Amino acid sequence: xxxxxxxxxxxxxxxxxxxxxxxxxxxxxxxLHDLYRVVCVCGQxxxxxxxxxxxxxxxxxxxxxxxxxxxMP
Numbered sequence: 606x607x608x609x610x611x612x613x614x615x616x617x618x619x620x621x622x623x624x625x626x627x628x629x630x631x632x633x634x635x636x637l638h639d640l641y642r643v644v645c646v647c648g649q650x651x652x653x654x655x656x657x658x659x660x661x662x663x664x665x666x667x668x669x670x671x672x673x674x675x676x677m678p
Contacts, residue, residue, distance in 0.1 A: 612662050616669045621647040625665070628658055 617624045623646055630639040631654070640654035643665035651668060655661035 612658060613666070615643060615662055616666045618645040618647060618649050619669045620649045621645060623647060628661055 625645045628641045629644045632639045641658045641661035642651040644650040651665045
């Protein structure tokens with residue numbers, strides 16, 4: 606797990622109401638840099654991996670605000 610104190614506030618999970626406190630990271634084979642996503646203790650996760658920790662938090666917050674349902678086709 607990874608946590609950066611300069612990240613924006615992470616919004617509570619829409620499923621359980623808990624506030625995720627860290628980021629999950631992976632480095633797929635062949636990549637030079639890590640990928641990031643926010644994962645709640647209940648298992649709810651951001652829909653995609655992000656290139657930066659800041660982008661991962663923004664994606665999580667957007668998803669929890671209902672942005673994924675409002676997305677245009």
